[in-house]
Amino acid sequence: MSTRQYEQHLFDEYYDLEMLRNISQCIKIMSMQNKQQNTLGELYQAFNSICDEAHNTLRSIEEYTNELENVQLSNRKLDEEIAKKTSILQDLTGTIDNIDDDNNELCGLLSLDLGF
Structure with a gap:
């Protein structure tokens, strides 16, 4: 092999090695990009x-809020019903007190009439 051929052979091998290095570097870069894409x-x-x-x-918060609003509305209605029934109960208590007073008065009159 002549010197010129040997130089050409070395140059070809060097070129092949450089190409392999470049390919290897490209593979590393592509691998890193692939890992980054996977990470992304x-x-x-x-x-x-x-x-x-x-x-x-x-x-879920919206559903719970709606349920809470329904419960609050229901509670307000119950409070109104309780207030109405309390008012009726107070009226009845007043009426019973009046009847009781009337009964006491009648009993007093009867006891006077009967002489007790």
Whole structure:
């Protein structure tokens, strides 16, 4: 092998090695990009899961708020009914007191008439 051929052979091998290094570097870069894409994909999925969970939580809060409003409305209606019945009870108590007073008065009159 002549010197020129040997130099050409070394140059070809060096070129092949450089090409292999470049290919290896490209593979490393692509691998890193792929890992970054996978990481971004995982982050995106995690973010979507968090958003879904937040949406579900908000929906639950709205449902509980509606239930609470219904309970409060029901309580107000019950309070109104209690107030009405308390008023009726007070009226009846007053009427009973009046009847009791009338009975006492009648008993007093009867005792006078009968001489007791």
